[in-house]
Structures are given as structure tokens and as C-alpha cells.
Ligand SMILES: Cc1ncc(C[n+]2csc(CCOP(=O)(O)OP(=O)(O)O)c2C)c(N)n1
């Protein structure tokens with residue numbers, strides 16, 4: 651099992667080669683290359699942390715330029731990436747409760763298809779690790 655965080659499915663694919671792969675992504679970096687996974691029958695499982703926003707950019711802009719610029723160019727829609735995966739021939743599910751994530755991952759693995767689990771997360775939150783980036787100090 652290989653896991654990748656950031657960089658999208660392509661990174662997970664390289665990391666995992668022929669082994670089962672899980673890739674965590676967020677809604678700005680979702681799987682432009684998901685169709686490639688379907689075409690090559692590569693059952694990577696992607697987990698999308700979907701906050702409908704590029705919040706790292708949002709809060710950086712707020713810190714540097716003030717609240718009036720906070721929302722310039724970083725808002726995303728409530729995109730159903732699970733349906734996107736289904737449309738392309740993969741397996742897709744959404745999860746709103748943390749308890750739903752484990753079973754969804756199991757079903758994704760069992761499907762044998764490239765999969766996306768669209769996890770709806772707090773629209774005002776972002777990964778704590780990124781708060782230490784220079785841009786936000
Ligand atoms: C390939 C690439 N392009 C642009 C950036 C600059 N960048 C850093 S964070 C970010 C937005 C991330 O948004 P999202 O993936 O939705 O994560 P969130 O901040 O919402 O948790 C961007 C565009 C990057 N790191 N990598």
C-alpha cells in the first residue's frame with residue numbers, strides 16, 4: 651500500500667506502481683488525471699478533503715491584504731467529485747460523517763476501480779500543517 655498526500659493521483663500512482671494506492675487530495679488539486687486512471691485500469695483510491703475553497707490562499711490573502719481581499723480568486727463551488735469519478739467510469743462516494751469514511755474506503759477497494767471519496771470538510775478550515783508556511787506569518 652502506498653499513500654500520497656498532495657500532488658494528486660499521479661503522485662500516488664508513481665508511488666504505488668502496481669500495488670494498491672491511496673491518495674489524499676483536496677478540492678483544488680483534484681484529479682484532472684482521473685480519466686487516465688480509468689483508461690489504464692489503475693484502481694487508485696483518492697480521498698478529497700473538500701472545503702469548497704482554496705483556504706490556504708484565502709487566509710494568506712487575508713493576512714497580507716486584509717479582509718476585503720480575502721475571497722479574491724479562491725472560492726470553489728460545492729463540487730461533487732464523487733459523481734465526477736462515476737461519470738468517468740470509476741467508483742465515487744461522498745462522506746459527511748467521519749464514521750462513513752472507513753466503509754466508503756472499503757467499498758472503493760472492493761470495487762476494483764479507480765475511486766474518489768469526496769469528504770466534505772469544514773469550509774473555513776484547512777490543514778493545520780500549512781499554517782506554518784511563511785506566507786501566513
Ligand atoms: C501545483 C501547485 N500549484 C499551485 C500551488 C499553490 N497553492 C498552494 S495551496 C493552494 C490552494 C490549495 O487549495 P486546496 O487544495 O483546496 O486546499 P485547502 O487550502 O483548501 O485546504 C495553491 C493553489 C501549489 N502548491 N502547487
Ligand SMILES: [Mg+2]
Pocket residue numbers: 676677678699700701702703704705
Ligand atoms: Mg480546498
